[in-house]
Amino acid sequence: MANDVLLQHLDYLLALAAERHFGRAAARCHVSQPTLSVAIRRLERDLGIVIVQRGHRFEGFTVEGQRVVTWAQRIVAERDEMLADLDRMQGRLTASARLGAIPTAVPVCPFITDEFLRRNPAAAVRIEALSSREIARRLADFEIDVGLTYLDDEAPPGTRAVELYREQYVLVAPADNPLMGLDEVAWSDAAGLQLCVLTTSMRNRRILDANMAAEGIRYRPVVEADSVDALYAHLTGSHRATIASTAWLPKLGLPQGFGARPMVRHGPRPPIGLVVLDRAPASIVAAALVEVAGELDLGVRIDRMWSAAAL
Incomplete structure (x- = not known):
């Protein structure tokens, strides 16, 4: 040979x-x-x-x-890590950081990537919206550097994680809907609306379904999509609604004429964080993203923004 x-x-x-x-x-x-x-x-x-x-x-x-x-x-x-390491030794990073993010976490990516690019002006970033299962596969196949995903029982094996924030769910519906006057919205009440939600291949949808089941509810969404943008597009100018994460709101805001109210919480808030392969030497690009994310205090920032918006 x-x-x-x-x-x-x-x-x-x-x-x-x-x-x-x-x-x-x-x-x-x-x-x-x-x-x-x-x-x-x-x-x-x-x-x-x-x-x-x-x-x-x-x-x-x-x-x-x-x-x-x-x-x-x-x-x-x-090979790519060797080149990135040599760049780092010369005080610069020119690699393209490959980030796979679950759809519900895509809106928070700019918090991480803006600071990463500020610190590494010669670098670039490529973001793909992926399911939690696809993130696990692509990490294992070295097709992405980091994943932004749920840190629960579906977290990828052979990885280490940095928790960034915990999801809090809110009903986003027309401001004149009676549910917008409540302190908290029951999942059984939200089930009666024309809901737009993510597809069943997404971990977020399975979490929503579990919350509905906790109140003994089976529901039928009117729109299912694989991206947050698609959900929002179906809200504008309609009487439809969605169940959003508060992490969407700082970057996406609310459609005109819509409001947001907290959903009743069943169990712990699901954690979201960065996952990287647990290997040595560590990926230079992954380490740089983890360093940025670990200094953001993102969970506190998102909760403060939501608290201010909810007043």
Whole structure:
């Protein structure tokens, strides 16, 4: 078996693993499809195995090929960490921080990323809205540097976490709705409204469903979406409502003509925080984001903003 595997060929392989299509993988790498195909065949020749199951189109990886993909993820991640570490030694960080956030936490990302970019002006940030389960998978596959997710029984294994805040739920509904005059809104009362909520693939939705069940309620949302923006878009100019986290309000505010009232709390407030792979040496980019997040006192800030808005 040859030992002159090129890192560039591993980059191409990871692009193919992500796109599951030769043409899209080539476009992602800014090369022609023949160039990428030749590189993958060269990698197969160097390793002495078949990596890709081929037909008229990409059909997946062989067992050996999937193992190579796993090693390639680790090797490329270590290369990127080496480059980031050298940047840090020169007093700068030029890497692109890859952050995966659950939809309910996306609105708080600017609190973290604004300060990260202020401290590291040569760096960049890429944010993806992902389910808590997808965050766990992408962390394990070195596809993101940090996750912003729930820190509960669904937290990814093999990670360490920094709690940032705890979710508090409020009913966001037209200001003239009678429920807006209550100190607290029962989940059973909210169930009677035209609710817009996240899809069942999202941890937040499963938490909402559990709160409804705690009051013996089964409800039928009128709109289900996979992003907070989509929920808000369906509120504007309507009589619909949603159950929001107070963490949305500092950046998103309320639609015109809407108000917000606290929901009755059942059990502890769910914790949200940053999760990173528990490995040594630690990721330079992940460590920089964790350092920023740990100094924000974000939970206190969100609670104070909500308390001021609720007066």
